Amino acid sequence: MKAVILSLFALGAVAFVALSWLSRRDGSKVPGFGDMAGFVMAYRVGRVPVGRVAVLGFWWWLGWHFFCR
Amino acid sequence: MHDQPEASAQQVRAIDRPIVMIPVFALIAAVGGLFGSFTVSANLLLHAIAGTMVWLGLSGRAGRRVAPLRLSRSSLWWLAPVLVFGLTELFAFLHTDRVAYPTLSLLADPVLDNYLPRAASYFGWLAGFWALVRR
Numbered sequence: 001m002k003a004v005i006l007s008l009f010a011l012g013a014v015a016f017v018a019l020s021w022l023s024r025r026d027g028s029k030v031p032g033f034g035d036m037a038g039f040v041m042a043y044r045v046g047r048v049p050v051g052r053v054a055v056l057g058f059w060w061w062l063g064w065h066f067f068c069r
Numbered sequence: 070m071h072d073q074p075e076a077s078a079q080q081v082r083a084i085d086r087p088i089v090m091i092p093v094f095a096l097i098a099a100v101g102g103l104f105g106s107f108t109v110s111a112n113l114l115l116h117a118i119a120g121t122m123v124w125l126g127l128s129g130r131a132g133r134r135v136a137p138l139r140l141s142r143s144s145l146w147w148l149a150p151v152l153v154f155g156l157t158e159l160f161a162f163l164h165t166d167r168v169a170y171p172t173l174s175l176l177a178d179p180v181l182d183n184y185l186p187r188a189a190s191y192f193g194w195l196a197g198f199w200a201l202v203r204r
Contacts, residue, residue, distance in 0.1 A: 001169045005161050009173060012153035019146055029143040036147050038136035038204040049127065056126050059201055060119040063194045065174055066181060067101065068111045 084131060094195040102188025106181075118195070126202035134204055 016033075023032040031039075043051030083089045097118060104111035125131040154173075164170035181187045 002171060005157060005171060006176075008153060008157040009176070012150045012157065015150040015153060019150065022146075029141050030146055031137065031140055031144045033147070034134075034200065034204065035137050035140070036144060037201060038134060039140055039144075041201070041204050042136040052126060055201055056123045056198075059194075059198050060123060063115055063119060063198070064112075066177060067104075067106065067187070067191060067194070068108075068115055069106055 082132075090199065094192055094199070098188045098192035098195060101191040102184050106178075119198070122198045122202050131199075131202050136204065 019030060020033055022028055023030040023035075037055060041049075041052045041055050043049075097114075101111070101114055101118075104114060158173055161170040161172045167175055177190075181190060
């Protein structure tokens, strides 16, 4: 089962790289990852920047998870 | 008297310049790579940096790029890697046998035990954080 899981993680990474490459081509309809992040981060509920808090909070947790525990 | 534009409005701030921020992040990553997991030093450094980044990101002091108001249907393709990563991680996490069902962090641990990959990953995390702060 470990090989299957490793293959799926590799597939996800390849898909990420492929989409990043596609988004950088001239006239591409696929938005870049930065635009996707910007769109999600712009989400608000009233005056609360829910998207920004969620994305920055996730990145904070990700660093803590990999470097501190 | 005011033929020239305000200098302050035209100046590029230090934090806008990669030549300033890249060495700063490299220095932090070089130090952060020294601290092992489960140490007070690693926690203090990371939370100090992340807290500063979040404060900059929420206050808008670092400046922001204009976010797109709407996305095309092609943006749905981004769900593919997100779902593959997320569902695989969840599937592995829900099993107790960590050898047969490793999560991403367990796979990364042996790599991050070495200084250079740890410092390089720390740099990547910082650069990603900065890119998000400016979005």
